[in-house]
Amino acid sequence: MSEDGSPFTDRAQGFVAVAPAYRRQGLGTRLAADVDRFAATAGVRWLETETLERELAASLPLLRKRGFKELERYQTSRQRPATVNLSRLDELRSRLRHDGIETVALPEIDGEQSRQELYRCQTAIWRDMPHEAHVDWQDPPFDTLIRSIFERPAVLLESFFVARDGDHMVGLSYLLRRPDGDAEVGDTGVLSSHRRRGIARVLKMLVTRWATRHGISVVHTDNRADNAGMLAINRELGFQPDEVVVIMEKTMATPAAI
Ligand SMILES: CC(C)(COP(=O)(O)OP(=O)(O)OC[C@H]1O[C@@H](n2cnc3c(N)ncnc32)[C@H](O)[C@@H]1OP(=O)(O)O)[C@@H](O)C(=O)NCCC(=O)NCCS
The missing domain is CATH 3.40.630.30 (Gcn5-related N-acetyltransferase (GNAT))
Known part of the structure; x- marks a missing residue:
């Protein structure tokens, strides 16, 4: 469901975040796997997530490994x-x-x-x-x-x-x-x-x-x-x-x- 109340078709948004002090311990991978499993059981076809451009260096390796590709960018x-x-x-x-x-x-x-x-x-x-x-x-x-x-x-x-x-x-x-x-x-x-x-x-x-x-x-x-x-x-x-x-x-x- 989008924030405006429009149900997405075959699509869901997932969020994974790990506090800086707890990074590099495999928590992000485990949480992402949980989100993936949930999305697969719920019949989701496309799973979205978001990151900041300035955090790409840290997040991209994990995202790519999990099969994510860039969809779009938003300028705030x-x-x-x-x-x-x-x-x-x-x-x-x-x-x-x-x-x-x-x-x-x-x-x-x-x-x-x-x-x-x-x-x-x-x-x-x-x-x-x-x-x-x-x-x-x-x-x-x-x-x-x-x-x-x-x-x-x-x-x-x-x-x-x-x-x-x-x-x-x-x-x-x-x-x-x-x-x-x-x-x-x-x-x-x-x-x-x-x-x-x-x-x-x-x-x-x-x-x-x-x-x-x-x-x-x-x-x-x-x-x-x-x-x-x-x-x-x-x-x-x-x-x-x-x-x-x-x-x-x-x-x-x-x-x-x-
Ligand atoms: C973006 C949008 C709101 C513009 O509405 P609009 O009433 O046509 O805009 P205006 O006529 O007030 O444009 C003012 C100026 O903005 C710029 N502009 C507007 N549309 C433009 C376009 N498609 N490309 C480049 N410049 C543009 C121009 O400088 C324009 O002045 P000019 O016509 O004298 O050259 C309209 O295209 C729209 O509704 N798009 C779809 C919805 C959307 O994307 N909304 C924003 C999502 S956050």
């Missing part, structure tokens, strides 16, 4: 919202309005119809995020997705901005609260029919202004390293590159071969 980055120049926001926003695109905070338009629109827009955006062709998932049921936004304590609902073309929701961007008081970007996306009109830029600027006004000192995000569009917007809005997360994948043996 952080922004200090109070330092971002938002002087063009009102002008860019009214230019969009003039072209028929309204940008509003989600709570202002909440209702049955906008929730249906939100479901359609969010699930379409997930499908459009860069991913490998064999990585698949089922869209979560309507109620699960709506609960994961309106009832998840981490979601900062007031920071949730959407773009609408008439009643049709075409873009969104919002923040999640981190336990230490920082925030992280939940998702940002614009339907393919409405791209390159400056909608994502305005949505992220609105989110940045909200973060500044609410005293959030740091906003974190991560984007697939080949997501040129999102990385360009983030750079423009002051995000500074940080760690690179490497996702590794193992194709499990077919059940008959285990």
Whole structure:
């Protein structure tokens, strides 16, 4: 299951970590073997795990021995919202309005119809995020997705901005609260029919202004390293590159071969 409540198809994520003082005693190998066995019995076809680029030298020998190959990389980055120049926001926003695109905070338009629109827009955006062709998932049921936004304590609902073309929701961007008081970007996306009109830029600027006004000192995000569009917007809005997360994948043996 992804963190958004979408069940993966034939896929699972596994995590193995050993505290530095206990390394080089075979614990990582034993834990990884346990995870493998569990995944095989559960009928998992692809097993994912993640490591940091700066830890690859230590983790890669074990991962390779266990049959993992690199799947994708994510660039993490952080922004200090109070330092971002938002002087063009009102002008860019009214230019969009003039072209028929309204940008509003989600709570202002909440209702049955906008929730249906939100479901359609969010699930379409997930499908459009860069991913490998064999990585698949089922869209979560309507109620699960709506609960994961309106009832998840981490979601900062007031920071949730959407773009609408008439009643049709075409873009969104919002923040999640981190336990230490920082925030992280939940998702940002614009339907393919409405791209390159400056909608994502305005949505992220609105989110940045909200973060500044609410005293959030740091906003974190991560984007697939080949997501040129999102990385360009983030750079423009002051995000500074940080760690690179490497996702590794193992194709499990077919059940008959285990
Ligand atoms: C990334 C995404 C949100 C951009 O939305 P958008 O509304 O088209 O972006 P904007 O029009 O505001 O773009 C602003 C600037 O970003 C840059 N940019 C946007 N898309 C780009 C692309 N595909 N390639 C290169 N630069 C791009 C450009 O500098 C652009 O300015 P310009 O059009 O004047 O050249 C959209 O492509 C999308 O929804 N992708 C799928 C979902 C996704 O990957 N979300 C991020 C996951 S974390």
